[in-house]
Amino acid sequence: MKLHTLLEKLHPLVPFSGGNPEITSLENDHRKVQEGSLFVCIKGYTVDGHTLAFDAVEKGAVAVLAETHLDLSVPVIIVRSTKRALAILADAFYGQPSHKMHLIGITGTNGKTTTSHLIDKVLMDAGQQTGLIGTMYTKIGAKINETKNTTPESLTLQKTLKEMVEAGVNSVTMEVSSHALDEGRVHGVDYNVAVFTNLTQDHLDYHKTMEEYRRAKGLLFAQLGNVYQHNHPKFAVLNMDDPASEEYVRSTSAHIITYGIDHDADLTAKNIEINSKGTVFELHSPFGIHKISMQLLGKFSVYNVLASIGAGLASGIPIQSIISSIESIEGVSGRFELVNAGQNFTVIVDYSHTPDSLENALKTIKEFSKKRVFVVVGCGGDRDKTKRPLMAKIACKYSTNAIFTSDNPRSEDPKQILLDMTEGVKGEKYEVIVDRKEAIFHAIQEAEEKDIILIAGKGHETYQQIGKEFHDFDDRLVAREAIEER
DSSP: OBHHHHHTTSOTTSOOOSOOOBOOEEESSGGGOOTTEEEEOOBOSSOBGGGGHHHHHHTTOSEEEESSOOOOSSOEEEOSOHHHHHHHHHHHHTTOGGGGSEEEEEESSSSHHHHHHHHHHHHHHTTOOEEEESSSOEEETTEEEOOSSSSOOHHHHHHHHHHHHHTTOOEEEEEOOHHHHHHTTTTTOOOSEEEEOOOOSOOHHHHOSHHHHHHHHHHHHHTTOSOOOTTSOOEEEEETTSTHHHHHHHHOOSEEEEEESSSOOSEEEEEEEEETTEEEEEEEETTEEEEEEESOOSHHHHHHHHHHHHHHHHTTOOHHHHHHHHHHOOOBTTBSEEOOSSOSSEEEEEOOOSHHHHHHHHHHHHHHOOSOEEEEEOOOTTSOTTHHHHHHHHHHHHOSEEEEOOSOOBTSOHHHHHHHHHGGGTTSOOEEOSSHHHHHHHHHHHOOTTOEEEEESOTTOOEEEETTEEEEOOHHHHHHHHHHHO
8 A cells, every 4th residue: 555545544634645565564563563564653651663763764665643843764754643643554454354243342440351261152152253362362253363452552553353254254342452542552443342241340440439430431432433334233231230330321432231140131141050060040121031040150250141141132143042052151261160170179260360350250159169269369560559458358348268368569579569458357367378389389288078179269270370471381281280299
């Protein structure tokens, strides 16, 4: 694509002149620049791309997009925000791939990953060729790629969507984080369905207040569009048991499908029964009453399923087909995942890393526990510190044996993180074991028949970040090793 043709996608008050080279790629990482690239200068948290523009030109960049004047030998296009401009240019350069697929975006504090996998299964069973973008990986058909962020930045996202189109994908489900919404990473993405799971405390290190956090999540619904196209309808699927949904109802002009357990909604779950094998409930909807018997555990799983049913209906899939898919799902990696190596007690690994998700997990366990409940839990470094004492309080309140340990300490001293946690449980009974492997081994050595151990916080993660280094660490493998050693 010629530079001038690409730049026509920006608004008319962005002047440009000079040459009109062929643009062969867009890059915001100078290390990936090749002959014919348009290099986009992004001011990051640690590096300012403007300082690398000369290096990018040396490597073959034929034009540079910047926020300030740069004295270079190639055309320099100056815009107010390179991040915002990059989203527009990436959408154009890759041929607006999101317009060529059915796209479902999911936002919320907890449940995004599980809900995205449930929806993906519903879509696949309905005969769709699917793609998935989220915390655990990116899936293009049957191909799995690792991901760095829950929601990629705009350039990577548009490139990925283009790859999906080329691979024949026609339906995509993706997690949409509050960071991505606030930073404009999903600008230009044409969602058909937007799903809200819940809003509880998290990421206040970034958003500072719950009001700002709620506002950022709401952008997904406000950006669904303001035009009714009967051949291209938009839907918002909202959890009416969460007060934030009232704001999102006002934020969107899209069709609304509601779900809930405690409040009236289009889709409600009644007569919920939870046991160690799964969950049974009645789905009440405009299509009647359907009994659902699923292998997923807990009230929080019911919410995820209701959200998935709403997204499936918004995607034109019959209710009975959706239910059949839900009932066939065994689980999602690292989400309330059982570790079974022949022991006579239960070990569960879960990604519960917020106060709300930890409370949900432990409350679910209390539903079917016969004896003691152990919880091994920590808090990540360089993240919201205010949730640390809350996590500790919940661990002590809903377990009989709370063990506090390291999560991903990052640049912080893990002992200080644990001190922050235990400030919330003075006078309570708990143990502190800094080394996470030692803590898991200790819980498994102490467990007796019919006890339950919840290893919380890391779920599917296969690493532990200490300082800037990533060390191999998988709670599931460590737990299995401890059981076999015992």
